Amino acid sequence: MSHSAEPLPMIARRSGPLKGEAKVPGDKSISHRALILGALAVGETHITGLLEGQDVLDTAKAMQAFGAQVERLGIGEWKVNGVGVGGFAEPEGVIDCGNSGTGVRLIMGAMATSPITATFTGDASLSRRPMGRVTDPLELFGCEVTSREGKRLPVTIKGAAEPVPARYKTPVASAQIKSAVLLAGLNAPGQTVVIESEPTRDHTERMLAGFGATITTEVTDEGHVITLTGRPELKPQPVAVPRDPSSAAFPVAAALLVPGSEIRVPGVSRNPTRDGLYVTLLEMGADITFENPREEGGEPVADLIVRHGPLKGVTVPAERAASMIDEFPILSVIAAFAEGTTVMQGVHELRVKESDRIAAMEAGLIANGASVTSTEDSMTVQGSGGLKGGATAVTHIDHRIAMSFLVAGLASEQPISVDDGSPIATSFPDFLPLMKALGAEIA
Numbered sequence: 001m002s003h004s005a006e007p008l009p010m011i012a013r014r015s016g017p018l019k020g021e022a023k024v025p026g027d028k029s030i031s032h033r034a035l036i037l038g039a040l041a042v043g044e045t046h047i048t049g050l051l052e053g054q055d056v057l058d059t060a061k062a063m064q065a066f067g068a069q070v071e072r073l074g075i076g077e078w079k080v081n082g083v084g085v086g087g088f089a090e091p092e093g094v095i096d097c098g099n100s101g102t103g104v105r106l107i108m109g110a111m112a113t114s115p116i117t118a119t120f121t122g123d124a125s126l127s128r129r130p131m132g133r134v135t136d137p138l139e140l141f142g143c144e145v146t147s148r149e150g151k152r153l154p155v156t157i158k159g160a161a162e163p164v165p166a167r168y169k170t171p172v173a174s175a176q177i178k179s180a181v182l183l184a185g186l187n188a189p190g191q192t193v194v195i196e197s198e199p200t201r202d203h204t205e206r207m208l209a210g211f212g213a214t215i216t217t218e219v220t221d222e223g224h225v226i227t228l229t230g231r232p233e234l235k236p237q238p239v240a241v242p243r244d245p246s247s248a249a250f251p252v253a254a255a256l257l258v259p260g261s262e263i264r265v266p267g268v269s270r271n272p273t274r275d276g277l278y279v280t281l282l283e284m285g286a287d288i289t290f291e292n293p294r295e296e297g298g299e300p301v302a303d304l305i306v307r308h309g310p311l312k313g314v315t316v317p318a319e320r321a322a323s324m325i326d327e328f329p330i331l332s333v334i335a336a337f338a339e340g341t342t343v344m345q346g347v348h349e350l351r352v353k354e355s356d357r358i359a360a361m362e363a364g365l366i367a368n369g370a371s372v373t374s375t376e377d378s379m380t381v382q383g384s385g386g387l388k389g390g391a392t393a394v395t396h397i398d399h400r401i402a403m404s405f406l407v408a409g410l411a412s413e414q415p416i417s418v419d420d421g422s423p424i425a426t427s428f429p430d431f432l433p434l435m436k437a438l439g440a441e442i443a
Helices: 028-040 054-065 101-111 132-139 175-185 203-210 245-257 276-283 318-337 348-352 357-367 399-409 422-426 431-438
Strands: 010-013 019-021 042-048 069-074 077-083 117-121 144-148 152-158 167-169 191-196 215-220 223-229 262-269 287-296 299-307 339-345 371-375 378-384 416-418
Touching: 010 399, 019 431, 028 042, 028 054, 028 077, 028 101, 028 175, 028 203, 054 069, 054 101, 054 422, 101 117, 101 132, 101 152, 101 175, 132 144, 132 152, 132 175, 175 191, 175 203, 175 223, 203 215, 245 262, 245 276, 245 287, 245 299, 245 318, 245 399, 245 431, 276 287, 276 318, 318 339, 318 348, 318 357, 318 378, 318 399, 348 357, 357 371, 357 378, 357 399, 399 416, 399 422
Parallel strands: 019 262, 167 191
Antiparallel strands: 010 416, 042 077, 069 077, 117 152, 144 152, 191 223, 215 223, 262 299, 287 299, 339 378, 371 378
């Protein structure tokens, strides 16, 4: 399955109890950053647990195009010989980032302060997504940007020959914007400052510090203020990528919804800026325990034990949205099986993901018998303890929409189909065999 494949219809049927261990892939966000910072370090960075989904593979190819040596040593094991901060070479061809909004936006930031020119493109889904939210602040460093109407891909960036540091307050809670600005600030003299009104996932800050950059975060009246001192010599590091909490959400949800289920999901990131779904599930009454807490690759991780049980509706506050933005599609499925009303607030960012995820989930859930309403910034699901099913959900080339409805079909009265499961490969290439090994009826 890949983002460029022909549509691949899939169907999920009501399953017996799910049992076993679900070793989900490495964290996608951290995998992208490990490759990029490895390429900007001087020397060899060794990465284990790298997610080998299409999105991350596209970032690996991009780093090669900018002059880094990137080599796969084994399953999830890679090495990157970097070119140093400011050492990117001008790529010979167009940089195709496929379906990855994270990849394209972070790579734009990483090259924007080098005296080179690069053109970025992507698939049909990515080409609809707004890039101005990143290219606008990058222009503060002195680079020049040209793009398609609406500041969409393809985008060409002429990097700043004499970059200047920037101070930028993010207009929306977005780790991609923050990270792009910080990566651009690496090759700018002086201090680059990013101000967030709401904290977002902090993998970039953690990893920059691990690679030897001077970076600080403080809470002020303005918000969360991140300050990076430019032009460090990044030192190569071993990076152990923890398992992705966003990918773990799917087998976790399946175990919560399918009667009699009990599964173990080892080594999942418990980063507090990514933990909103699990906080919410516990509030809903989910039977989840966290065992063997530890640290891997600078990130807190734990083993999850998940058992089926009754769930109740809750209100998810807007200030939690940034810590679970990718998990709202599967949460809306869980909410349909809960008893009572679940209100998800502050979710406007879902409108500009791989698809309009609010509209896609609302349409698919209603078609399968749920009661759902939405506004520009919220989604409300009236849970009735189950879901009728029987319809086909349109995925809009979105991996998380596809996996969410396949999980729904495992516990619905009638099977649920998706029109295209091929995008799942962008983030979770082993989703189907992993779920089948637990006992899921997916074909």
